[in-house]
Amino acid sequence: MNRPALLKMVHAGARRLGWDEETRRAWMVKHTAQSSCSACSDAELSLLVDLLRDLGALDPSPNAPLPATGTQDRPTQKQWRYALDLAKKIGLSGAVHDPALVAFCQRVTKVDHPRFLDRSGMQALVLGLENWLKSRQRKAAREAETNA
Structure with a gap:
């Protein structure tokens, strides 16, 4: 996955968990020894994203629409x-x-x-x-x- 997508996922996951900036940075230091996403390597960002997935922060929203449906030929x-x-x-x-x-x-x-x-x-x-x-x-x- 590309770096900008990983950065977005880290920030989005922290938001979904209700973490403030200080909490997110402390969590990052605990897992990567870095307090800023920009200082993390791609591997470290990937690790953080995996950890956020394990916490359920990156699960698709239950309110998110499924792919387009509606016409006769599309799946229901x-x-x-x-x-x-x-x-x-x-x-x-x-x-x-x-x-x-x-x-x-x-x-x-x-x-x-x-x-x-x-x-x-x-x-x-x-x-x-x-x-x-x-x-x-x-x-x-x-x-x-x-x-x-």
Whole structure:
């Protein structure tokens, strides 16, 4: 990720957690020994972003709109919610812009990005995610049987 995006994410995460400037700087010193984002390396900024994700500060807002819907050819809100819920159950972030979901979408639906899906493409994506989840569950069950 590029440096300006990392800087924005650090500041946005601190805002979402309700931290003031002093609290954010103290937290940064604790984790990077730097009190300013501009003094941090890209690796340190990336670490801070990962820590903020772990705290839930960078989760998508529940009020954030899902990708465009409304026309007959576009996926419904219900399809988007179901697909993103399946992605979370599999272990992905559950966000439309998740690189793993984008790659899976490209492989399954032959579409560059999930936001370009039509209803039939969404149907194929959901089917692929369901099969992936079933496969993981079967594998976990087999491993549990062999360990028992």
